[in-house]
Amino acid sequence: MKWTESLSVGNDYIDEQHKEWIRRINDLLEAYNQKRGKEKVGEAMEFVKEYTVTHFGAEQELMKKYKYPEYEIHKQIHDNFIKEVNELDEKIKKEGPTLTNLMTVNRTLVDWVLNHISKVDKKLGEYIKSQM
Ligand SMILES: [Fe+2]
Structure with missing residues (x-):
């Protein structure tokens, strides 16, 4: 998986975080x-x-800074994902790094x-760029 300029949100700090996310996924896939995988999944x-x-x-x-009109829906997606991640983490802690859990x-x-x-x-990136 690769980060490309087309994924840029027009903010270096956020772009760096997205690159880090992709790097971590690639590391995990490599593991x-x-x-x-079993050793690495907890980390x-x-x-x-x-x-x-x-x-x-x-x-x-x-x-908020750019008064993004779709703020609420975007935030909702973030909140749902945090919940999904926490549930998955609890499941792994309970069941261990089973193959099914690693695949999930x-x-x-x-x-x-x-x-x-x-x-x-x-x-969001396209919106921010249109505001700059
Ligand atoms: Fe987002």
Whole structure:
């Protein structure tokens, strides 16, 4: 998975965070390929839990700054994702890094790039660029 200029939201700080997200997913996929997924998944979930809170907060500040008309719906998507991540984390803590859980983590993180960063955040980026 690769970050490209087309994903830019017009803010270096947010773009750097998106790049970090993609880097982490690539690391995790690499760990899966090397059959080290079970060792790495706990660490990945810790990153995701912290990242979602700080990164979504930063993105929401940016939306407020530019009076983004779709702020509410975008924030709702963020809140739902935080909830999904926390539920998944609890499930892994309870059941351990089973194959099903590893696959769910993988799908959840990759889907976030495909459905959120490259669509919802991209739309925000286009709006911000139109305001600058
Ligand atoms: Fe977002």
